[in-house]
Amino acid sequence: MSLKTGDEYVESIKSLGLKANLMGQKTGNLPENPLVEPSIRAVAATYDCAHHAETKPLFRVRSTISGEEINRFTHLHQSTEDLMNKVIMQRYCGNVTACCFQRCVGLDAANAVFSVTYECDREHGTDYHQRFRDYWSRIQLEDLVVDGAMTDPKGDRGKRPKDQTDPDLFLRVVERKPDGVVVRGAKFHQTGMLNSHEIIVMPTLNMRSGEEDWAICFAIPANAQGIRFIYGRQTSDTRKLEGLKLDVGNPTFGGQEVMTVFEDVFVPEERIFLNGEVNHSGLLVERFAAYHRQSYGGCKVGVGDVLIGAAALIARMNGVEKASHIRDKIVEMIHLNETMYACGIACSARGHQTLAGNYEIDMLLANVCKLNVTRFPYELARLATDIAGGLLGTMPSAKDLEDDVVGPYIKKYLAAADGVDVVDRMKVMRLIENLVAGAGSVAYLIESMHGAGPPMAQRIMIARQADLESKINLVKEILKID
Ligand code: SF4
Numbered sequence: 001m002s003l004k005t006g007d008e009y010v011e012s013i014k015s016l017g018l019k020a021n022l023m024g025q026k027t028g029n030l031p032e033n034p035l036v037e038p039s040i041r042a043v044a045a046t047y048d049c050a051h052h053a054e055t056k057p058l059f060r061v062r063s064t065i066s067g068e069e070i071n072r073f074t075h076l077h078q079s080t081e082d083l084m085n086k087v088i089m090q091r092y093c094g095n096v097t098a099c100c101f102q103r104c105v106g107l108d109a110a111n112a113v114f115s116v117t118y119e120c121d122r123e124h125g126t127d128y129h130q131r132f133r134d135y136w137s138r139i140q141l142e143d144l145v146v147d148g149a150m151t152d153p154k155g156d157r158g159k160r161p162k163d164q165t166d167p168d169l170f171l172r173v174v175e176r177k178p179d180g181v182v183v184r185g186a187k188f189h190q191t192g193m194l195n196s197h198e199i200i201v202m203p204t205l206n207m208r209s210g211e212e213d214w215a216i217c218f219a220i221p222a223n224a225q226g227i228r229f230i231y232g233r234q235t236s237d238t239r240k241l242e243g244l245k246l247d248v249g250n251p252t253f254g255g256q257e258v259m260t261v262f263e264d265v266f267v268p269e270e271r272i273f274l275n276g277e278v279n280h281s282g283l284l285v286e287r288f289a290a291y292h293r294q295s296y297g298g299c300k301v302g303v304g305d306v307l308i309g310a311a312a313l314i315a316r317m318n319g320v321e322k323a324s325h326i327r328d329k330i331v332e333m334i335h336l337n338e339t340m341y342a343c344g345i346a347c348s349a350r351g352h353q354t355l356a357g358n359y360e361i362d363m364l365l366a367n368v369c370k371l372n373v374t375r376f377p378y379e380l381a382r383l384a385t386d387i388a389g390g391l392l393g394t395m396p397s398a399k400d401l402e403d404d405v406v407g408p409y410i411k412k413y414l415a416a417a418d419g420v421d422v423v424d425r426m427k428v429m430r431l432i433e434n435l436v437a438g439a440g441s442v443a444y445l446i447e448s449m450h451g452a453g454p455p456m457a458q459r460i461m462i463a464r465q466a467d468l469e470s471k472i473n474l475v476k477e478i479l480k481i482d
């Protein structure tokens with residue numbers, strides 16, 4: 001057993017020697033790069049929580065594969081309680097980091113691949129499930145971070161993968177060898193990719209007959225030959241290069257998104273978990289997406305708690321804490337945040353066992369959860385912006401605060417309620433700015449809209465799952481209509 005500490009985890013990522021194209025340069029030693037470091041610190045927090053006395057019971061769980069104690073971020077859910085504990089854990093991590101802590105995608109991918117490989121084997125006589133068990137047992141025992149890579153570039157959205165002018169716009173098998181396959185393509189929006197030891201690649205949509213080369217699922221080390229990383233920009237990201245923690249908003253933590261290119265990467269047979277079984281590709285997409293839609297009912301709520309706290313604190317600092325309209329806005333923020341949490345818990349509590357033995361969330365409720373997440377954080381951000389006031393968009397820099405001439409003016413004129421330290425007030429303003437319009441808004445807002453699929457993807461699933469006919473029958477029954 002090796003439950004790593006945060007620092008041990010950071011060292012293990014360093015040892016992979018990953019390089020990325022970052023702001024025009026091929027860059028190594030990423031964990032120490034000021035643009036990347038906050039994101040790896042956020043992942044490290046998920047390791048440290050497994051060692052703190054008060055959070056240990058939540059973050060540690062026993063593996064059903066090896067019997068060893070593992071981090072819940074690598075767990076195959078064994079009950080509805082496990083599903084709920086996942087959401088509770090994610091909320092906690094959001095509370096601590098106020099950002100995307102990046103480790104959930106691998107967990108969600110693993111639980112989906114675990115059940116889909118089992119069902120695929122039963123139908124096709126393949127041996128993917130045992131392969132995956134062996135693979136995932138190592139991930140659990142070595143306490144690794146796995147990136148779950150699903151989103152393809154998709155090219156012309158009106159065309160199928162095989163009909164694209166460039167067939168690589170959906171990641172595919174370009175060569176079959178006796179001991180594995182060679183793949184080519186790209187995966188977009190890869191959360192925490194450069195903070196991961198391993199990558200699980202999945203198809204992005206339900207493949208059809210004739211699209212076998214695109215129906216591929218496999219795992220590969222992040223430092224495998226032929227993989228290229230291109231770092232994603234975030235709003236105000238270069239503030240991290242200026243050395244002024246105050247202006248960054250979130251002084252310690254941040255998120256990370258990466259575009260990843262697979263240029264003829266060889267995948268050995270034992271790391272392949274789906275290979276041409278098109279009828280199981282859609283199932284994999286659906287399950288992974290649903291687990292990740294559940295996840296947002298935890299992580300975004302945890303970040304929402306911080307935003308609510310910041311809004312309440314800035315109201316206090318501004319001297320308007322007791323104004324009835326401010327109190328009402330804070331209550332509205334809490335209501336929206338807890339509604340998302342209620343959905344995350346509900347889809348977990350109503351979960352069920354899969355044929356493979358692990359637990360899956362209620363699909364309808366997980367999609368309702370995520371559809372709320374595409375809206376409510378925006379409303380929370382609007383209310384926080386309203387409460388904070390216009391200074392949120394006009395406040396001078398920390399450099400000017402240090403200036404001998406203008407610094408005293410800033411301190412004099414940014415004074416608010418008696419006894420409030422001006423710099424503390426600026427810190428709270430910057431944290432709100434980070435979440436509603438800065439680097440943190442990438443995960444808190446844009447990802448809330450598009451992560452785990454955009455609103456229309458949830459609407460399609462809701463329409464499919466809701467059994468509208470049974471509701472019509474209720475009316476017929478009440479009214480005695482044939
Ligand atoms: Fe986890 Fe949330 Fe980040 Fe997704 S957005 S990886 S669920 S913290």
Ligand code: FE
Nearest residue numbers: 191447451452
């Ligand atoms: Fe996500």
